[in-house]
Amino acid sequence: MARFTWPDGKQVAAAVTFDADGETIPLVQDKEHGHERLTLVSTATYGPAVGVPRILDSLKDYGIPATFFVPGFTAELHPEMITRILDEGHEVGHHGYLHERPNTLSAEEEEAVLVRGLESWERLTGRHPAGYRSPAWDLNPGSPALLKRYGFRYDSSLMGNDIPYLVSTGEGNLLELPIQWILDDYPHYNMNTGGISSPEKVFEVWSSEFQGYHRYNGVFILTMHPFVSGRPSRVLLLERMIEYINSFDGVWWATLEQIADYCLGRGDLEIWTPPDLKALMER
Numbered sequence: 418m419a420r421f422t423w424p425d426g427k428q429v430a431a432a433v434t435f436d437a438d439g440e441t442i443p444l445v446q447d448k449e450h451g452h453e454r455l456t457l458v459s460t461a462t463y464g465p466a467v468g469v470p471r472i473l474d475s476l477k478d479y480g481i482p483a484t485f486f487v488p489g490f491t492a493e494l495h496p497e498m499i500t501r502i503l504d505e506g507h508e509v510g511h512h513g514y515l516h517e518r519p520n521t522l523s524a525e526e527e528e529a530v531l532v533r534g535l536e537s538w539e540r541l542t543g544r545h546p547a548g549y550r551s552p553a554w555d556l557n558p559g560s561p562a563l564l565k566r567y568g569f570r571y572d573s574s575l576m577g578n579d580i581p582y583l584v585s586t587g588e589g590n591l592l593e594l595p596i597q598w599i600l601d602d603y604p605h606y607n608m609n610t611g612g613i614s615s616p617e618k619v620f621e622v623w624s625s626e627f628q629g630y631h632r633y634n635g636v637f638i639l640t641m642h643p644f645v646s647g648r649p650s651r652v653l654l655l656e657r658m659i660e661y662i663n664s665f666d667g668v669w670w671a672t673l674e675q676i677a678d679y680c681l682g683r684g685d686l687e688i689w690t691p692p693d694l695k696a697l698m699e700r
């Protein structure tokens with residue numbers, strides 16, 4: 418029996434997602450002086466200027482829908498980027514305002530950042546976003562309830578499974594579309610984390626992982642950054658991955674919002690209640 422079922426008898430769901438951080442990157446990497454380090458600023462600018470248009474061209478060639486998570490600050494700087502992403506049938510999700518990591522914020526600050534990002538988002542798109550992905554994939558114990566309160570239909574920041582599941586928040590369940598570092602371009606390509614890997618090696622890792630997701634009926638969510646994966650050899654790798662995935666039967670390509678629509682329409686997802694580890698340790 419299939420471990421998880423997908424629409425029309427498909428075997429696996431596949432989604433390409435991009436965290437289009439843009440000019441928030443230098444501010445994240447060096448809070449004090451990032452704004453005056455021109456090489457760092459230009460590295461970030463490469464995303465909206467070169468990476469995103471190149472990626473959008475490839476997605477159009479292959480007819481693949483994608484989800485872009487954009488910090489409010491970056492969206493305000495590049496409204497034309499948001500317009501093109503939406504015009505070409507992709508989804509845009511919330512990704513903070515200045516790419517603030519929730520685990521560095523108080524509950525009040527976290528809410529203020531969420532609201533500020535929402536204001537930019539709604540001004541630029543005219544609607545409320547369906548999804549949220551936390552900057553650097555950090556969430557606080559109170560974050561899922563906060564997202565629920567502000568009407569988000571899904572989150573994509575946790576790693577507790579490889580099929581969709583629900584997070585119990587105390588204010589209703591929040592749908593989680595789980596990610597993993599193995600399927601993120603940053604640790605593979607960044608010189609401060611994994612070193613500058615060859616696309617060949619990344620293909621080996623991602624394609625093996627896809628084989629497993631196909632077998633176990635997972636939701637295969639690739640996470641890429643336009644300033645990282647918009648580089649020439651890496652866009653070629655993205656196209657190679659799309660062709661590889663298309664060589665399998667039963668693949669459902671979808672945006673995360675489309676996957677959320679499907680998942681929220683069924684009543685049988687597993688529910689995860691985050692454990693209170695502190696209380697458990699003090700027993």
Ligand SMILES: [Zn+2]
Nearest residue numbers: 436438552553
């Ligand atoms: Zn990000």
